Amino acid sequence: MNPIKKLSRIFLDEVRGEFHLTFEAEDGQTFQVRATEKQVTGLIEELEELLGDDQEDDLTERKELGDE
Numbered sequence: 001m002n003p004i005k006k007l008s009r010i011f012l013d014e015v016r017g018e019f020h021l022t023f024e025a026e027d028g029q030t031f032q033v034r035a036t037e038k039q040v041t042g043l044i045e046e047l048e049e050l051l052g053d054d055q056e057d058d059l060t061e062r063k064e065l066g067d068e
Helices: 037-067
Strands: 007-015 018-025 030-035
Touching: 018 037, 030 037
Parallel strands: none
Antiparallel strands: 007 018, 018 030
């Protein structure tokens, strides 16, 4: 298995009804994948869930601190 690289940039193009995602690492190496609309939607939902959890925790924490 290849070592995990640090992400530098992501490019996204729509080509003939599918999406082409290009991931570029800090060392310039690129990795490309094709995805369906359903896969991209699932990825967006997963990212929103991950990011949303952190934001909700921060808001809950602030509320709890303010209630004291």
